[in-house]
Amino acid sequence: MVTGKTIFSKVWDSHLLAERPDGQSLIYVDRHLTHEVTSPLAFEALRKAGRRVRRPDLTFAVMDHNVPTGDRSLPVSDEMSSKQMKALTGNATQFGLTLFDYFSPYQGISHVIGPELGLTIPGITLTCGDSHTSTHGALGALALGIGSSEGEHVFATQSIWIKKPREMAITLRGRLRKGVTSKDVILSVIRRIGTGGAIGNVVEFVGEATSNFSVEERLTITNMAIEGGARTAIISPDEKVYEYIRGSKFAPTGADWGDALEQWRSLPTDPGAVYDSRIDFNISELEPQVSWGTNPAMTVGVTESIPSPSEAPTKEDALSVERALKYMGLAPGTRITDIPLDTVFIGSCTNARLSDLTESARVIKGNHVNKDVRALVVPGSQLVKRRAEELGLDKIFVEAGFEWRNSGCSMCIGMNEDKLSPGERCASTSNRNFENRQGPGGRTHLVSPIMAAAAALHGRFIDTREVELIDPEELAPGGLNA
């Protein structure tokens, strides 16, 4: 019987350089993105061994994790951040890499700039020293998050040793209700499968709901697949993806564009392809999701309450719940909508693209941030920021009482000055609610951009299905079709 091939196996097979009997495969890497935090030791190792970066033309460096997001004309006050940034500049210069530095108009979070600059294209393999590299899979790339030693290997050999992952298909069916987003979908997927549910797997998102999502909505889904343990995630590309890439800074042009399209159209998973496992989700009944605990699987719907350790299936689970509740300062049975918030962060590689900012702006236009809440918007890239400003979104945010910042990882990871204080409670559009993630002692609730915006206005979570969303046309008269 002839069976169809998945997109994953097509990309895998076309990049396979060698297979060893021990199950390790050598895969060629078409694109390597690197940033200031996980690269210094890899560059150092190259220098020590007297090696060069094999393909500087396929390697791109960007400053994202620890860059300040305030006024870029001021000096960087954090000495260690400044050192890491300088080290990246030095390394990019020495090894001949294209660098998007602090002052570059194309600076941004690696997982935002890859897709928006046309560096990420369908059918390529891509690595980056960052776990959320899975994001790029939304465009049909095989994207792998790697560590520093593996980064050194890619620098030197433009390839990576990897055991072939198993393949899991997650089918998304149905149609979301108004006020519910792809962020809610992925949060509920992780809630269902658990933080380790997809370990060792590449997850392909399939089904009509996946196709109906915009490219940016898909990027949110593949971004967070890693939180379910996936090695990476991928989605078969379609015309929306090609349109997204067309005309971007590094996109193929002229005859190359035609060649690219021809190859890209051969990539989607064939009918009848077989997976190692399958999971089905109907998203039609889904309600907005809010994480309550200290990993992304600890999530409930907005109409639910904080769970109790006594309902946990095992002793270990009960312990985890208990510990999470203690850290989060929450009591079992508390309704999600009764939790008061101190901070709202709209940013990160999960939800800081133009459409995310637009969706938030649809909630906040003409309203004001709750007096007890500090709210900030950190665009995912300087390009997103400029585009948003062209549409006047910055004014909408600033008039509502938000801070409007320059781009970077910012409060997603708290490596620059944007941090939570101990005990501070934040609604965040990012992807990790681990202990201390947004700053020591900080308490994170993961939510969609719409929920974050609504929470900023009300000082607590509310059911976003009931929130009034301003028509995009009214938001930016004449200019918006995000």
Add this chain to the structure above:
Amino acid sequence: MPEPLREVIGKACPLEADDVDTDQIFPAQFLKAIERRGMESYLFYGLRHDERGNVHGRFVLDRPEFRGARILVAGKNFGIGSSRENAVWALTDYGIRCIIASSFGDIFYNNASKNGLLCIRLPGQAVRDLRERAATAKLTLTVDLAGQTISDGRTSVAFEAEPHIKERLLKGMDDVTFTLENYEAEIREYERRIPRFVIPRTPRSS
């Protein structure tokens, strides 16, 4: 390049928690190093220190009876989350050479194998049993990588090891040299076939 690792003999320390993510193992605030030095002082920083930054001594690795432990017996999903290799460096700098858990985050697992840290997967019940016994602070184990057994002197259990990771750890191998010495031809051949459109071209205007 890591030292070869043939066996680990040492005290086992229980870490009774599932989903220990790499943010817990090595908090982001300490990721700013550009050199690799003294990473062990940041290991499990948030769990070991009070608000003023002093070691409070209640974390299991700081309890006198577990000082010098070389084997960590954890729960499930150890090392999930961020790809930061610092998590592995901090553990090895501290002296941990082997972690036993029922599952590991994929990237952590790979990173460990490149740094002489052996990750062993055992079934959940076996991990729980070992953890309970380790809690007495009297459990010393001999982990024999070549023979793939864990022994307490009287009984021994077998574990699975992925062949390439086993070899890499046993030899303390440097992957980069290995690849360049053995696969240069394959890489070069591939590079001859890369379609033009895959190579990013900066537009002329910039």
